Amino acid sequence: GRRQAVDLARELGCVTSDLSDDGPMVACLRSTPVHKLNAAQTKLLAVSGPFQAWAPVRRSESGSFHRVDLMLGTSEHDGLISRARRIKDFEALQGRGDTKTAFYEALSRSLGGASGNALLKDAAAWFYSLDHDPSAAGYNLFSRALNNATRDLFIICPTVQMALHWAASGTNVFQYHQPRTGSEQLADVLVPLDVQFLFGIPLQPMSSQRFTSSDRRLSLAVMTYASSFIRTGSGPHLGRVGQQLTGTLTLPGSAPPTYLELSPALQHQQGLRQNACSFWRELGTRLTSKTAGSPVLKSSGSEEPDLELKSKTRLQNIFAFFSFSENHHKKTTEEKRHH
Incomplete structure (x- = not known):
């Protein structure tokens, strides 16, 4: 501390x-x-590195707790590169390019988890390279994919997991997500777009010209949604044809959790970043737990971050390992049944 x-x-x-x-x-x-x-x-x-945290140095001893309703929000622009863009640019302008380099290196290492798992890092590189046009190359591809990976790993997937945890305990959880739009190019990048909508920035005379009429209507709807939540602990009736968009999270096990998408249609969606979160939760967890200490995890040394994997050896090792693991598990299960 x-x-x-x-x-x-x-x-x-x-x-x-x-x-x-x-x-x-x-x-x-x-x-x-x-x-x-x-x-x-x-x-x-x-x-x-993002595994460091600013946290209280002493645990609160207060025994007084009150049940509250939760509203959780995420954005498509929550990647750590987007969040720290101004800081990186400022450091570069000051001639401190080493800070920018260290920033990218720290984020690249983070894809391997807290333990720096080399196979998990390569699997993440492969997984997120699929999101982009293969003609985009080198540094730009790496930057975009790394931004998306850190967004899911550190922001969106933990938020979804937290929402599921509290919903399972009986808490009323309301979740929204700000998808990618064209307005972020004109809006103030220092303030997340969902926060600007929440505080009515598109409706203010000084900034309204930076937003579309659709953005202004959406901002008013988001303000109404948040205001209703603060006053009553539930979302208002939003949408068309009497559609009730309360945003209450679906309990785990019944269906993928629902969330309110902050788009002009203001529709409920299901399974926010479901494939990506499954990757980090299932494949990521199994890689870091089952292969801990395995020789195949040893890195060949410092590597330049590159999402266009020049060698498929490690990726093949990943799937070879899981094929062996699954077959071994099935064989063991069959043997137990016979006994």
Whole structure:
């Protein structure tokens, strides 16, 4: 905790010559504008890797808990590269290109999970390269796919998992998702598009020209949705022909969980990023658990991030391993039945 605080203070120019006295450093951090604190924290996490976290150093001992309804939101633009775009650009303009390089290297390593599993990283590279036109090459392909991978791994899939967890415990969970639109090119990239809709940015005179009439109607609907949730704990009646879009999450086991898609139609959809989350939850978990310590996981050394896999050996090893694993499991099951 203190090391992170000192690193943050050094980034913001709050470190004094006497490191044993935390008073001046704490006072400086407390007086720093919140947007600067947030930018510095994001930068430090980007360089150190997304498996680091800013968290309370002591667990709350309070025994007072209250049941509340939850509204969870995600966006197609939640990738870590998109989130830190301004930070990377600023570092490059300041001549600190090494920070940008470290940022990409940290994210690339993160695809292998907290343990840096080389096979999982290669499987993720293969999986996300399928989302793009194969004619797009090199760095741009890597950047886009890495952005999508980190979006699913660190933002969307954990959010879906959290929603399922609380829904299973009887909590009222309302989930929405902001799909990709053309408006993000004109909107302020510092603020997520769903947040701009929520606070009515498209309706404000100074910014309304950056958005379409459809965006303005959607913003009003999203504001109504959020306002109703805050006041009543449930979503309002939105949509056409009396369609009731409450956004309540479907309980696990009955069907893929539903969510409200923040598009002009404001429709319920099912199974948010279902294939990608299955990849991380099932294939990813099995790779990191069943192959722990296996010689096939050893990396050949530092590798340049490249989603156009030059060698299919590791990918073949992945499927060979799972074919062997499945056959071995079936054989063991059959033997147990006979006994």
